Amino acid sequence: MLDMKLENLENYLKAILPGNVELTGVGEIGSLDEQGMKDFGYGKPMLVKFQQDGQPKQAVISAMKGDKYGHQFYWDRAAILMFQYETGNLMEKHVNPMGMGYIDESGTLVPVKDVKEFFILNEKVEGNDYFLDLERIKDKGIEDKDIQLTKEFARWLARVHSVKSPETDLYERRIRQLLGDSECIFGILDGYPHPYEHFPAERCIALEQKLVSWRWKLRNYSHRLSDVHGDFHPWNVLIKDDGDFYVLDRSRGRWGDPADDVSTMTCNYLLYSLYSGPELKGDFETLYLSLWDTYLEATNDREILEVIAPFYVFRGLVIASPQWYPGHPLEVRQALFRFMEGILDDDVFDYKNINRYLRG
Incomplete structure (x- = not known):
C-alpha cells in the first residue's frame, strides 16, 4: 500500500x-x-x-x-x-x-518529462565472447577446458532453475509469449521474407497449428515455473581469463521454463555442427551431450524432455532466419527447418538421438 x-x-x-x-x-x-x-x-x-x-x-x-x-x-x-x-x-x-x-x-x-527513449547502464566486466570459442572449436578442434566450461554452464543453470514460483498464471503467460510475442515464434516467423521458397506459407501454417496444440499441452506443466535467464546463447556469455563466465542481457522476465535456457545454448551447438554436414557430430556433439547429461544429472529433471520442443522451435527459427543470419548456406537452413518440424511430432524429445529429427 x-x-x-x-x-x-x-x-x-x-x-x-x-x-x-x-x-x-x-x-x-x-x-x-x-x-x-x-x-x-x-x-x-x-x-x-x-x-x-x-x-x-x-x-x-x-x-x-x-x-x-x-x-x-x-x-x-x-x-x-x-x-x-x-x-x-x-x-x-x-x-x-x-x-x-x-x-x-x-x-x-x-x-x-519529455521522454523519447530509455536506456540502461551496466557494469563493465572483462571477458571474451563465448561464440569466439565456438569459432575456434569449429576451426581448430575442442580442448578439455571447453568441455569443462559446458558442464559448468549446466551446473549453473541447475542452480538458477532450482528457484521455483507457484504463480501458475506467469507460466501460462510465458508459454503464450513463446508462441505469440513479437520477439518470439510468431514474431520471428513474420520477420521471414514472404513468400519464402525455402519455407513456404503451407509449412509456416502447419508449424503454427502444431504449436497451438503444444500450448495447450504445456498448460499442464505450470509447476515447472522457475527462475530463468531467458536468452542464454553464445553471444550473451563472456568468458573470463580464469575460465569463469558472466552472462548478459537477461530477457523476457524472470520466470519461465528451464527448457528455454537449455534449448537456447544447445541449439547453437547444433548450428555450429551443421556447418560441417547435415547432422550433429564431432566436437559440437560432445559439447551438446556434456551440457545435457550434466544438467540432467544435476537436476533429475527428465520432465524437461516432455516440454522442450516448442522452445527449440523458437530458437531454431531465430538461428535459421535469413534476416538474422543471412550468411548461412542453404543446407544449414534446410536442416534446421527439418529439425523444427520433426521435433514437434514427438511427445518426448529424444536428446541422445537428435539427428533423426534432422533427416525429415
Missing part, C-alpha cells in the same frame, strides 16, 4: 506545471473527503484540486492495478501508461495528459 504525503503530490505538480502551483485538495472522484493519498496505486483514481497562478484547476491521478493479463510487473504497467501519455492528446476529444512519473519507495512522486 502506498501512503503518500500531500506535500509529495504538491511538489510533483510544481515540477511538471509552469507558474505558481498550490495543492488545495485530494479525494475520491465525486467526493473531496480529505484522506491524503492512502490507497493510491491500486487502480483507484483520485481527484486532485489545485491552483495555478491563482486559477482553480482539477486533475485525476491514477495508477494501474496488477493483474494476470500481462500486467503482473510494474514495467508492464509502465509501458501502458507511457503509451497513454504519449498518444492521448493526439486523438480528437481525448482528455489531455498532463504528466506522468513514478513513485519511489519513500512515496515521493518523481516526474518523467
